[in-house]
Amino acid sequence: MTTPPILHRQNAKRSKKLQDGTVLSWTTMSHPLEGFGNRPRTVGLIELEDGSRTLGQLLGTPMIGQRVRPRMVLSSVNVEGLRTYDVAYEALVTVPSAIERKEFPGYILALTGPSGVGKTTVSRMLVKMFGHVESVPILTTRERRDGDDGEYKYVSKEKFTEFLKKGEIIAFAHLPSSTEERWYGYRKEDIQKIWKRGNLPVVITEMHLLRGIAEHYGRRSILSFGLLPPGKSKRAMLSALLHRLRLRGRETEEHLKDRLANAAKDLEFFRERADLFDRILVNDDLQTVVETVRQHVPGLAK
């Protein structure tokens, strides 16, 4: 039982926890302690910059040795309804050098949203309509599936880890599912080649990838569009997604379940990290979405 006096004492010490740190270990609990919600919760043992250690919720893909930055989040709600905010730690992508991060390398058009919302369709339309928009292939460790249409580059997990260690991957997401272990990422080389050709790279992202790209190239490099499925409530949105995913017919029911669980997290992410989006669009009409993107992207508006 965490009593209000304990919370009060925690608050008094909170400023000490507001430091960057390094993950010493982490775990994701399927059933966290009562009051901490019903969703899996990732907690890390963090070594802070002043050498002290602390425990805190980890946001993003956890990894031992990962650098993390503090951020206040809603941590728990007790039986009386008292909402407690605490310091959580957000995983940062390994950045090769600080200078590279500060430079403005060019624009990246990012389309973010849950599976089935229509990111790939919008991206293909943009590539087709505008000669200088190029989609960036997604590096993945997952198996090739019927219906994949050239958007993925398939690599082994060992190769993916090797790229990651060498700093060649600028953003990655680790999505463990009940059926397989999947890693996704974008290679620096793929994006830079597009810039060299004078074109605008378009990336399809979810929360981890978007955060990673924003961290690597800086927020101002990203022309960021969030795509939501139609529906007035979260339940209606998820139902619309399920309908679309089933129509697409590429996934087994098992995969659909995973995708839907991830989609629910993605929808939450729109609310939590509104700062990472320039525009949030509801994809109930493809033409309107493409038109809105066109109007807001430099070089496409004319």
Add this chain to the structure above:
Amino acid sequence: MTTDITLIGQGQTKFGELWSKSIRDLMEEATDAAISSSPCTALDIDLIIVSNMLAEVTSGQAHLAAIASALLPHHPPAIRVESACGSGAFALHTACAMLESGRAKNVLVIGVEKMTDVSVDTVASALMGAADSEQERPAGLTFPGIFGLIAQRYMHEYGLTRDDLSLVSAVHHRNACKNPFAQFRSEISPDAVTKSSMISDPLRLLDCSPISDGAAAVILSSEHSSPIRIAASQIASDSLSIVARPTLTSFSATKDAAERALQEAEIKLQDINVLETHDCFSIAAVINLEDLGFCDPGEGIQVYKNLFEGKPTGFGVNMSGGLKGCGHPVAATGIKQLIDVAKNLQATNQRYGLAHNFGGAAATCGVHILEHSPSS
């Protein structure tokens, strides 16, 4: 030990989900069994030590010493001892101290826990009382969470694989099949462990000891002789929170208690023939073997590989099934371990056995060494 202390009586209930039995029923059953196996009568007991952690939360019952005292016709004095999951070892240590001081000659030590009367959430929260309520709890951690952090770090440092870790529970379940008091008398394959549901990454359901009801009781005596003698009783402590520790992959309380116990018994580690260790989670079983000195850091899993393949290890480990196979009514475990070590020494006619019992994430630890002398 300054006095010769012998184990003259022992008894336990079956461990498991015992909904029809109250905490008092459990204590009574174990006590009756212990007294009837001993050379003394109930009236010879001059002190009772009760080991319990959670009765206030899980049974709404404090004041267990009074309940224990009322089990015997002459209401001997009774004391309750609590040290989380290590309560059993600490109760035994207290009993030894009382016998050594001469304040008692025959001490009944009862370990009891009744955990299945309340919801899993309630038990998980109550067990977190064994961690730091101002460090681990506000982070939302549960005990599987704490040992998940430990396991993740261990795998990172020593390259332990998921498949290898699964051997631990497979070995313990195989041993539990032969124990009539065990909660799980069924074999499981390592593959079943690997595929069981995720509890706290990388720990899966079958890596975790269960929530159990049960009681165990022993009678320690400075008056009666017995083939089983307590050769050493040592306790040690570490910082309560894992945050304050220099390493996650080793428990200093285990090292300290084991080292002192070997000194007290005046034996070497190689003299130990059987041991019961505190395998609340499979990763703990691996670390325990390293901290007790049976192998180098990072090599604990090799012992389990040998045990799984039936190769000789030179000593028996958790032949009762351990906490994973037998069940883990937390404060009864330390007493039950002593009973199992004694039984094993007698059954195999070997000389030295060791019982290792810790509380929380080994913030407290008790190590007892038993000596078996068949001629006594």
